[in-house]
Amino acid sequence: MSLIVELRQYTLHPGARDTLIDLFEREFVTGQDAAGIAVGGRFRDLDDPDRFVWLRSFPDMAERERALHAFYGGPVWQAHRVRANATMLDSDDVLLLRGPGFAAPRAAGPTAVTICHPRDPAAFAGHFERHLRPALTAAGTPPLAVHRSEHAENTFPALPVRTGEDVLLWFTAGEAPVLPDLSAHLESAPRQLRLGPVWGGRS
Template identity: 50%
Template sequence: MDLPPNTGPDLPASPVVELRQYTLKSGQRDTLIDLFDSKFIEGQEDAGMTVIGQFRDLDRPDMFVWLRGFDDMDSRKDALAAFYGGPIWAAHRDAANATMIDSDDVLLLKPAWPGAGFELSGLRRAGLATDEKPSKNRPLPGIVVIQIHHLRRDAETGFARRYQAEMAPLMAATGASLLAAFVTEHAENSFPRLPVRVNENVFIGVLGFDGAETHVRHEAALAGSAAWQFFWQAARPDLTKPTETLRLSPTARSLVGR
């Protein structure tokens, strides 16, 4: 029998979000996911943050990707200090760290425009089964795709404005749900014990799909779209390196992507 989920109906869209990509030791991803889903979600949320989503990277078998949110930078400092100085992390940190090669690939983000954060109201997190570990559940059919666009520092406002006006409707018309959009939060890291990537300037789109086949059809439709080609032709001078695309499968207890 599942325990009652802890996520209520009124979670706000977090004004500050971390996108975290962990490189793990070979074969250790499910070990970390078991630990994360069973031990770390409620502990972090009790400390004052929101665990938005956690995922298996479909193209990189040793990558664990997750997102968490905060009310503001001061709240981030307090929440992280409470969790990483608290008993849950102390009890399980050695087991978690033993799975990892690198946990410092972190982007600090804010919504790209008003209302562009995750809409979490009404979502319910799956409860923990008492007789099995979370990773024993079959992978969920939906996927989340995160696109990381690297921009010149002075280009993010214009890029976000055009993306909202031109690309968001096109995404919806070709089978994607735009779950959120972010740009870099340039405020100083309020918890330097956990590094973030500095000197970054990104626009990030988070897209939801019913499954991998829907994503393939979406990509094919965009490739044949004159509007899509026009957008990227105009945006090319603002891009500093190729776009990163993460294809992700949510874990059993991910709030987003289920």
């Protein structure tokens, strides 16, 4: 199933990550669910103690607009927004994507996401399917939950998203995969985030 997906990366005040995660898990997962928002994986960035990474998804852009208005105008966010916002230095690093969404299983260990900025998105998508996916699978690091940029207009401008760029990204169970040289296909070196699901204990 192809959904509208947000990959959200928050930079937090030093020492504030567990405060936000506790609030998020207690209030914002069920609060967004009640508004029709499917909250996916929530992660600590294992290489940055002040970064929180999470995903949420919607059936389409019209439903995204409706659900975001419902949640951010609703009682849960209104009751807790001051405390949540006080943890954040930046919450605008958001990729709007098309894909299946992703939530690590409860028993999962570390997860990685690889983010590529292709020179030619269509050509790189073909290269990925013909060459890169089989190579990674053979190496024991099969790509999971592949996503590509969604360029629809952001109809909820109160929450900015990154624009003017194309990405292809995927998740991997375990450590970040070793990649071949992709410089001929990409505008810049791939970015790989090592992530720990929030139920994996404090860090």
